[in-house]
Amino acid sequence: MNAAHWWRRTAWLVIVLLLLAAPFLIEAVLGRAWVRIADVALLFVMLALGLNIVVGFAGLLDLGYIAFFAVGAYSYALLASPQLAVHWPFLVLLPLAAAVAAIFGILLGAPTLRLRGDYLAIVTLGFGEIIRVFLNNLNRPFNLTNGPQGITLIDPLQFGGFSLAQTHSLAGLTFTPVHSYYFVFLACAVLSIVISRRLEDSRIGRAWVAIREDELAASAMGINTRNMKLLAFAMGATFGGVAGGLFSSFQGFISPESFQLLDSIMVLCMVVLGGMGNVTGVVLGAVLLTALPEALRYIGPLQQRWFGEVFIDPSDLRMLLFGLALVLMMLFRPAGILPARRRVMEKRHAAG
Amino acid sequence: MLSVHGLEVAYGGIKAVRGINLEVGRGELVALIGANGAGKSSTLKALSGLLKPHAGHIDYDGAEITGKPAYHLVRRGLALVPEGRGVFPRLTVAENLAMGAYIHTDKAAVSRDFERAYALFPRLAERRAQPAGTLSGGEQQMLAMARALMCRPRLLLLDEPSMGLAPLMVQKIFETVRAVAAEGVTLLLVEQNAKLALETCDRGYVMESGAIVLADTAQNLLASPQVRQAYLGE
Numbered sequence: 001m002n003a004a005h006w007w008r009r010t011a012w013l014v015i016v017l018l019l020l021a022a023p024f025l026i027e028a029v030l031g032r033a034w035v036r037i038a039d040v041a042l043l044f045v046m047l048a049l050g051l052n053i054v055v056g057f058a059g060l061l062d063l064g065y066i067a068f069f070a071v072g073a074y075s076y077a078l079l080a081s082p083q084l085a086v087h088w089p090f091l092v093l094l095p096l097a098a099a100v101a102a103i104f105g106i107l108l109g110a111p112t113l114r115l116r117g118d119y120l121a122i123v124t125l126g127f128g129e130i131i132r133v134f135l136n137n138l139n140r141p142f143n144l145t146n147g148p149q150g151i152t153l154i155d156p157l158q159f160g161g162f163s164l165a166q167t168h169s170l171a172g173l174t175f176t177p178v179h180s181y182y183f184v185f186l187a188c189a190v191l192s193i194v195i196s197r198r199l200e201d202s203r204i205g206r207a208w209v210a211i212r213e214d215e216l217a218a219s220a221m222g223i224n225t226r227n228m229k230l231l232a233f234a235m236g237a238t239f240g241g242v243a244g245g246l247f248s249s250f251q252g253f254i255s256p257e258s259f260q261l262l263d264s265i266m267v268l269c270m271v272v273l274g275g276m277g278n279v280t281g282v283v284l285g286a287v288l289l290t291a292l293p294e295a296l297r298y299i300g301p302l303q304q305r306w307f308g309e310v311f312i313d314p315s316d317l318r319m320l321l322f323g324l325a326l327v328l329m330m331l332f333r334p335a336g337i338l339p340a341r342r343r344v345m346e347k348r349h350a351a352g
Numbered sequence: 353m354l355s356v357h358g359l360e361v362a363y364g365g366i367k368a369v370r371g372i373n374l375e376v377g378r379g380e381l382v383a384l385i386g387a388n389g390a391g392k393s394s395t396l397k398a399l400s401g402l403l404k405p406h407a408g409h410i411d412y413d414g415a416e417i418t419g420k421p422a423y424h425l426v427r428r429g430l431a432l433v434p435e436g437r438g439v440f441p442r443l444t445v446a447e448n449l450a451m452g453a454y455i456h457t458d459k460a461a462v463s464r465d466f467e468r469a470y471a472l473f474p475r476l477a478e479r480r481a482q483p484a485g486t487l488s489g490g491e492q493q494m495l496a497m498a499r500a501l502m503c504r505p506r507l508l509l510l511d512e513p514s515m516g517l518a519p520l521m522v523q524k525i526f527e528t529v530r531a532v533a534a535e536g537v538t539l540l541l542v543e544q545n546a547k548l549a550l551e552t553c554d555r556g557y558v559m560e561s562g563a564i565v566l567a568d569t570a571q572n573l574l575a576s577p578q579v580r581q582a583y584l585g586e
Contacts, residue, residue, distance in 0.1 A: 203454075210440060210451050217438035219402065222426030222455040222503060 023182040024173060034294075035178045039250065041290035042185035043243050048270040048286040049192045049279065050239025055268065056277035056340070057205060058232035059212025061121045063264055064108070064128025068237040070135060070259035071104045072097035072244025074145060077254050080155040083146060090157050094245045101241025102234040104131075109233035113226055116215070128264050135256040150255025157184060157249045165252075181250050188246060189283075192239055196279045199235070208232055273329055275336025284337050296321050353378045353507055353538050354399070359408035361394040368394040370562040371408065376507070376540050381533045383549040383570065384542045385583060386559035392542040393435050395559070396509050399540075400432035401425045412507070427455050431505035435512050437496040441485030445476050448484050448495055452502030462502075469498040472531060490521035497528060507538045514545045526552050546583035550574045558583070 018025075026034045051065045075097040079088045088096075108127045112120055139147030156165035156177070164180040173179075199205050207228045210218035219225045248254050266289065274285020299321070300314030329337075354376040361369035369391040376382045386392050397403040399410060401422035410418045412430055422432070440448050449469055453462045470477035473494045479487060484495055493513055500508055513529065514522040526548055533539050543549035550556050550570040558566035558579060566573065573579050 206451065207454065209443070210454070213440035213442055214438050216402065216434055217440065218451075219422040220400065220426070220432045220434055220438070220500075221451050222423045224421070224423040 019186060023179045027179075032176070032178065035176075035182060037291065037294050039178055039181050039185055041287045042182070042189045043247055043250075044267065044270060044286040044290050045189045045283050046185075046192045046239050046243040046246075047267045048274065048282045049189075049196050050236045050243070051267050052196065052236075052271050052277065052279070052282045053199065053208075053239070054232050054236035055271055056282065057200065057212070058208040058229060060229065060232060061117060061124070062233075062236070063121045063125040063261070063268065064131070065124075065236070065240060065267055066259045066261075066264040067108075067128040067131035068101045068104060068240030069244040069247070069263075070131055070256070071237075072101045072241030073248045073254050073259070074135060074151070074244075075100045075241070076245035076248040077151040077154045078144070080249070081151050082153050083151045084144075087155055090155075090245070090249060094242055097245035098238045098241045101237040101244065105233040105235075105237025106230050108237075109230045113229060125261065125264075128259075128261060132256050132259050135259070145256075148256060150253060150257070151248075152253045154248050154252045154254065156252065157181070157246075164249075181246075185246060185250075188242065193279060193283065200279065204228070204231065269326065273326065273336055275338040275340055277340035278336065278338045281336050281338030281340075288337075292325060293318060293322050353380075353413060354540070355411045356399070357409045357411075359395065359398060359410065360406040361391070361398045361403055362406040363394075367406070368562055369398070369405075372559070372562075372564045374557060374564065376538060379536065379538055380555065381529075381539045381553040382541065383546075383553040383556040384540065384559060385544070385546040385549055385556060387583075388544065389561075390559040391562040392559055393511055396432060396435075396511050396540070396542050400430065400509055402432070426503050426505075429504065429506035430509070431500045431503045431507075432509045433496045433500045433511060433513065436515065437489075437492045439484040439487075439492050439495050439499070442483055444481050444483055445487070445495055446480040448499050449476075449502050452499035455503060465502050465504065469501060472501070472528065473498050488521075490517050490524065493517065493521075493525055494528065497525075497532065501532065501537075505537060507540065508532065510539060510541045512542055512544060514543060514548065522548065546579065547574075550579075 022038060023035045026038055047065070047069060050068070051062060054060050054062045054065070076090075076093050078084050079086050079093055079096070080090070081087075108124065112123050115123060135145045136148055138145040145151065156163055158164070164184065165177050167177070168175045168180065207218070207223045210221060210223055211225055211228060215225055270285040270289045271282050272285075273289060274283065275281025296318040297314065299317050300310055303310045303312070303314070333339075354374070356372065356374040358371045358373065359369055360367060360371050372395065374384075374395075384392050384395065394403065398405045401417070401420050401424065404419050408418065409416060412425070413428065417425060417428075417430075440451060443451065446466075449466060453465060456462050456465075470480070475491055476495055476498055479491065484492060487495060497510070497513070510529065513525050517525065522545065529539065529541065529552055541549055541553060550573050553570050556568065556570050556573045557564050558573065566576065566578065568576070574584075
């Protein structure tokens with residue numbers, strides 16, 4: 001075994017061990033609140049990877065992506081809560097959430113097949129709002145979604161009698177719910193990464209690249225552009241749907257509030273900031289953009305400690321600094337933290 | 353190999369092609385010439401399945417293909433080199449060619465196709481790792497043709513291969529058109545450069561405001577006073 005190979009394996013082993021130990025390390029260093037943030041970050045990794053299929057791989061700008069997250073979340077919540085008085089097992093519900101989201105993906109994709117760029121962005125934006133408005137108003141004539149009050153008492157993930165909502169202990173470690181969910185989300189996020197990578201290198205991935213680069217030429221190459229675009233919408237939506245189902249079970253409560261335009265924009269920022277089309281970049285983007293606004297919460301107490309008083313309202317300052325960070329990122333790394341391989345190559349040739 | 357009857361193409365209410373008839377025999381090199389806006393590109397788009405015709409019949413290889421989508425026709429050996437070349441600018445030359453071979457999955461045969469393309473266009477072999485967007489216009493046209501050949505077409509539709517190219521490059525492109533024809537591919541060539549097109553092809557059609565006004569052998573068309581006056585500037 002050569003040295004480079006050995007280093008690679010060791011590096012991978014360290015990463016895996018760190019990921020497994022992360023919730024306990026984070027709890028010890030930053031406190032339990034940050035374990036919850038890590039859970040949310042993993043959900044956003046799934047969302048960002050799903051949107052990356054649509055925007056990064058196939059080049060279809062989608063500003064309503066959070067709608068699929070909402071569809072997945074409500075599919076799960078309705079069938080695992082007192083709302084409709086049904087309690088299906090999550091092993092049925094997660095695939096169902098994925099399938100329902102995929103159907104909505106095709107419903108959005110079909111009428112927008114001829115649209116590109118800004119026109120597509122406007123239609124998808126409208127679609128996202130329509131879903132949210134529906135969820136807000138489907139409490140009449142019969143109460144399906146419970147309107148703005150949302151759905152409460154959603155079942156947690158349960159394996160037989162083993163509920164993730166209870167605290168367990170194993171080998172001297174305490175697994176509170178946020179710890180247990182971390183491992184479920186980690187597994188799903190890793191699976192999403194693997195699927196994304198496989199898709200990227202597949203025939204389907206190449207067809208998406210061709211459509212992104214020049215749709216007319218793509219169809220002249222024998223690519224069925226209609227089906228491939230629908231497939232991109234459906235695959236992307238599937239990731240969102242599963243993440244939504246997990247989110248429902250994790251929170252135990254959902255309402256239309258959680259699925260706003262701003263959330264769609266946030267996921268899009270993760271994709272763009274991380275590096276559109278680059279799976280590793282998108283994962284990093286999702287983690288950073290989840291952690292950054294949380295970290296900026298400490299600005300308030302810091303002001304107090306340094307200056308003896310709070311000059312600027314911490315919540316205002318937080319969003320201001322967040323915006324500033326985004327602007328700086330885009331100025332200094334316009335193609336994202338880790339640009340897709342293609343962009344790197346392009347730059348090299350432009351320079352040489 | 354290709355026969356077209358009463359083809360009409362319309363955009364909204366405006367008819368760009370008003371019922372044309374056209375024949376291309378196996379192994380032939382046929383030119384479709386005419387001024388800007390005569391309906392040449394619309395005809396090619398309808399033939400290749402990128403546009404649905406408004407009326408008429410298109411028969412290819414003994415079967416009707418009217419209104420069949422492009423991805424279906426490519427699999428049957430009918431390929432188009434689109435107007436304005438349409439290479440994938442951010443993909444490398446080799447990746448562009450690989451896209452051309454999208455419908456073929458037999459690796460060994462595809463790698464033979466690669467060798468054939470590089471032999472036909474040595475310039476592309478030199479630039480195989482370079483993004484297509486950084487090639488010159490003439491090289492992009494070569495790439496577009498090479499990429500279309502990767503689908504192993506039996507009938508190749510070429511839309512304005514000389515557009516926007518330097519005269520020397522135009523000569524080169526037409527040499528490769530002849531080379532492609534020599535490999536046994538049937539060609540239908542749409543051109544504004546009537547002289548070169550007719551000098552290269554066996555037969556020609558002249559199109560004017562959506563209708564075919566003349567159809568003859570290339571030699572006769574080159575000699576016809578009507579063509580000389582309208583298209584050869586004499």
